[in-house]
Amino acid sequence: MTNTAVSNGASKVSTLPALIVLGLDDGGKAHASWFGEAEAVTAEKAAGMMGMAALPVADASDLKGLADKLPQGRVFESGRxxxxxxKRTIYDSIATHLPPGYQFPVRAADDRPPPKTKKASGGAAPESGPMRPEPSRPADWSKIEVGSLVLATEGIYEGWFEAKVTKISPDGLYTLRWRDWLDAPAFTRKLTQIALLHPDHRD
Structure with a gap:
């Protein structure tokens, strides 16, 4: 696992796991990552804000081995x-270390998705209707444009996640922002460092 220092508004200190943060998102997808000793306090506060659990990692505990299978998390200046x-199997293994009957904290109100609104006229908007245009999912690299949804990674051990193209420079650099982590800073990738979703894929 890489322990590379990262700047640009987020801290990522090369260290050993001291805390695991885990939880499920609104779609039931599993999230988990480890944080070093220097970030343990702020990461635990962030976990509470985001409706996630925080588990201390002891050197001799089973959690140490599980933490080694996780990506390293980051704490942003916003507090998130x-x-x-x-993988759900790893998440479930970590979740067994939560106290019996554990209740996840209530996520902060400003961390929840905005409620669906009704149209000003013409009746209520369909509950299942999209609130904004769906980003394109290009089937070919030549069709990637601003607004396209693609996959990017921060390293060979970090996994691939959805990112939106916000700019394409003349020299072939693509500026991206993570779809699910809006507090994260924008970043750039070459075309050879971008992957495509299946065009029929929907969350």
Whole structure:
């Protein structure tokens, strides 16, 4: 696992796991990551804000081995944290270390998705209707444009996650923002560092 220092508004200190943050998102997808000793306090606060659990990692505990299978998280200046997707089997193994009957904290109100609104005229908007245009999911790299939804990664051990193209420079650099972590700073990738979703894929 890479322990590379990262700047641009988020901290990622090269260290050993001291805390695991885990939880499920609104779609039931599993998230978990580890944080070092220097970030443990702020990561635990971020977990509470995001409706996630925080588990201390002891050197001799089973959690140490599980933490080694997780990506390293980040704490942003906003107080929230970057906790990537993980395999459900790993998440379930970590969740067994939560106290019996554990209740996840209530997520902060400003961290919840905005409620659906009704049209000003013509009756209520359909509950299942999209609130904004669906981003394109190009089937070919040549069809990637601003607004396209693609996949990107931060390293060979970090997994691939959805990102939206916000800019394409003349020299072939693509500026991206993570779809699910709006607090994370924008980043750039070459075309050879971008993957495509299946055009029929929907969350």
């Amino acid at each position: 944290a970057f906790v990537p997707f993980v």
